[in-house]
Amino acid sequence: GAGVSQSPRYKVAKRGQDVALRCDPISGHVSLFWYQQALGQGPEFLTYFQNEAQLDKSGLPSDRFFAERPEGSVSTLKIQRTQQEDSAVYLCASSRGGQVQYFGPGTRLTVT
Amino acid sequence: KNEVEQSPQNLTAQEGEFITINCSYSVGISALHWLQQHPGGGIVSLFMLSSGKKKHGRLIATINIQEKHSSLHITASHPRDSAVYICAVRYYTDKLIFGTGTRLQVFP
Numbered sequence: 001g002a003g004v005s006q007s008p009r010y011k012v013a014k015r016g017q018d019v020a021l022r023c024d025p026i027s028g029h030v031s032l033f034w035y036q037q038a039l040g041q042g043p044e045f046l047t048y049f050q051n052e053a054q055l056d057k058s059g060l061p062s063d064r065f066f067a068e069r070p071e072g073s074v075s076t077l078k079i080q081r082t083q084q085e086d087s088a089v090y091l092c093a094s095s096r097g098g099q100v101q102y103f104g105p106g107t108r109l110t111v112t
Numbered sequence: 113k114n115e116v117e118q119s120p121q122n123l124t125a126q127e128g129e130f131i132t133i134n135c136s137y138s139v140g141i142s143a144l145h146w147l148q149q150h151p152g153g154g155i156v157s158l159f160m161l162s163s164g165k166k167k168h169g170r171l172i173a174t175i176n177i178q179e180k181h182s183s184l185h186i187t188a189s190h191p192r193d194s195a196v197y198i199c200a201v202r203y204y205t206d207k208l209i210f211g212t213g214t215r216l217q218v219f220p
Contacts, residue, residue: 043210
């Protein structure tokens with residue numbers, strides 16, 4: 001596809017459930033980023049990959065959050081035992097590395 | 113204190129007005145990005161700059177590295193410019209640190 005895609009676009013989870021959010025970056029983009037955006041706030045960095053290597057995971061809020069990009073293309077952000085404070089829009093972006101980042105439409109997660 | 117401060121937080125303008133949004137950051141950076149986010153929509157990159165000035169259509173972005181300050185200007189504003197404008201900085205890794213955004217509403 002032409003842009004970054006994310007699925008699902010919307011996810012409702014009961015507190016305690018595990019969720020998996022998928023990101024398909026632009027073909028050929030080596031860098032992939034995950035951000036979390038709470039309502040009314042700017043995005044906050046979660047983690048970043050260069051190809052399959054996770055170079056920075058300093059923004060992951062707890063060990064319930066885990067991200068992978070095993071083949072250097074598609075990435076999955078997994079949240080275990082979801083809590084209400086995990087409710088947010090999760091944004092994925094990709095770039096050629098050091099260049100403009102292209103953002104996906106986001107996945108809106110609501111934990112009830 | 114946020115590393116990236118934007119002002120104003122909210123801005124209302126009449127169609128045709130000249131608009132300025134400001135961004136300040138606290139330490140040296142490798143690049144600064146201006147992004148646009150429509151309600152319920154994704155984020156679009158407007159500019160990436162590390163010095164000087166860039167122009168695209170009615171949008172102009174400037175940066176002063178010594179003062180650690182950037183501005184985004186919109187000339188001849190239009191209701192379709194209504195969106196949240198976000199400043200983000202990149203240090204010496206690729207991750208972005210975002211400001212909280214400026215919500216702009218342009219009325220006809």
